[in-house]
Amino acid sequence: MKKTDQNGCRELTLRQTARFLKRHDHYIILTHASPDGDTLGSAYALYYGLNEIGKTACVICPDVIPKKYDYFVRKTDHVKRENATVVAVDIAAKSLLGALEEEFGDAVDLNIDHHISNARFAKNLLLDADAAATAETIFELLKVMKVNINDITAKALYTGIVTDTGSFKYTNVTAKTHMIAAQLYDFNLNAPEINRLMFDTKSRKLLELEKMVLDAAEFHFGDRCILLPVTAEMQLKTGCSGTDLESIAVISRSVEGVCAGLTVKQIGEEEFKISLRTYPPFDASAICKKLGGGGHKGAAGATVKGTLEEVKARALAAVKEAMEETDEGTSAAE
């Protein structure tokens, strides 16, 4: 058994987690705010799995679940708060619970996650930092629990895996990721349709926004950094918002020669959400930490206050610093 750390967080193995889930009942499964395919896919796959073994469970998401996930999202059970067992999935820190943080931040009985940065805020933690997606771990958990997987569970799990791996493109993919995908193909998955919904469907208003953003694109530091501003005006003119804007970050990582792609999206009068996508040797998480944010090595974010010009300057300074450190490291090694 893994030991309890100073936060009072006990780390569990897959088998211990399986036993935990079989022993308890009346589950409230929490996703993180601004839900993505992995937190939702993991939550619903766990919900369907618990239902299969006769447990009552509900899924609570702090934000509205985007319609594109309708193919695996269903109305869940009613679970009373009092006697509930609270499970968080794919949640690295309690602040990511958003509107649910106050109620549930200190009440999570079990957290199932794959972020190496996990803040150990739950009483019990199943953490596999080598998993490309939390959905990988949920798949393994359902297997260990010998729970029947059905088509909708498979769709939820596959969604988690493809969204967190960019459809098997990112550095987090392992042989295991593909082995699990192969097993999910035993079900009526309709994987092309899932990929289409997750990656290859853009609205006409998003096409419009992309045109505007490309017109405003800036290149910096010998074209190694691209900065894409998404102003409130652009969002207003096109009607784009929220998850529509994720795809702009995708553009930022796709330009030849660019190893740091910044998307600077206005979210308030003088407030911007920065999304950073990097390629090795640059660490997006380390750069965004300097801006008060965090994330993964290849993709991270931060919220920065100020005018567009101020925020751009701060973000570019953080990128520049990382580039200078790397350049020095390179020349020192020569």
Place this chain on the structure above:
Amino acid sequence: MKKTDQNGCRELTLRQTARFLKRHDHYIILTHASPDGDTLGSAYALYYGLNEIGKTACVICPDVIPKKYDYFVRKTDHVKRENATVVAVDIAAKSLLGALEEEFGDAVDLNIDHHISNARFAKNLLLDADAAATAETIFELLKVMKVNINDITAKALYTGIVTDTGSFKYTNVTAKTHMIAAQLYDFNLNAPEINRLMFDTKSRKLLELEKMVLDAAEFHFGDRCILLPVTAEMQLKTGCSGTDLESIAVISRSVEGVCAGLTVKQIGEEEFKISLRTYPPFDASAICKKLGGGGHKGAAGATVKGTLEEVKARALAAVKEAMEETDEGTSAAE
């Protein structure tokens, strides 16, 4: 043993093909014209495999091999034409040999392919129409031959698979595709870098072209069809050509609600290359056949002569016909 058909083409099993390759020597391996990741990956993986068992082989491509494939393309052996055994990979019809058709069109000893439309022009044929990529079949062949696979072979095979499946997104993917990918992860694959090179790297000039094409985009048939014109002027202004233009077709299949995406690219004074991407129930191959072309169900093409307006009208008429047939089928079934 599978029988010989009226063309004199003998269909082989994997084992028979393995025996064929062990029995012969001095291989000339041919790729198709306008080479893609699958024909090149298959050709080089086969080349490395044959080298491993002491055979001499060379790879001949009818066109210049794009630089982005440099990570698995090497100088191959010198093989004399006279006593060579000619192997074609991923070539559905002899016309796809391009500049090599005259010399090799009737001289192919063995063709390894996965196109259901294969025209059986070779003396021997290993055809697996269920394979997502010819590279899948080459992988299985090397396994049956018990040939050592090394890092560069794995990279070539992985490239073939990801390029023909849009990184595991298309309808041709099966559990086997993922099982093979999992096995290729045993090697020093650097899959994220391969995916980056194949899918997520666009030049600044391509960004420019995309902006222009989006400005000229037309929607037809209740927005179910998008038409993206790529004129000679646009190509000239941006400096984009050839494979740069593939990504425009990708845009054409990505717009919400669109089930037929047409890219109409000028390739001569009055000559256009049409690329069609469709979603079920529309069959791109059937639609392009009407225009004198062909391809797969989800992606096909044709070359059409005429002015831009004439070519657009012909292409749209073919799409409209398919839509009307489908709509009638649907209402008849109601």
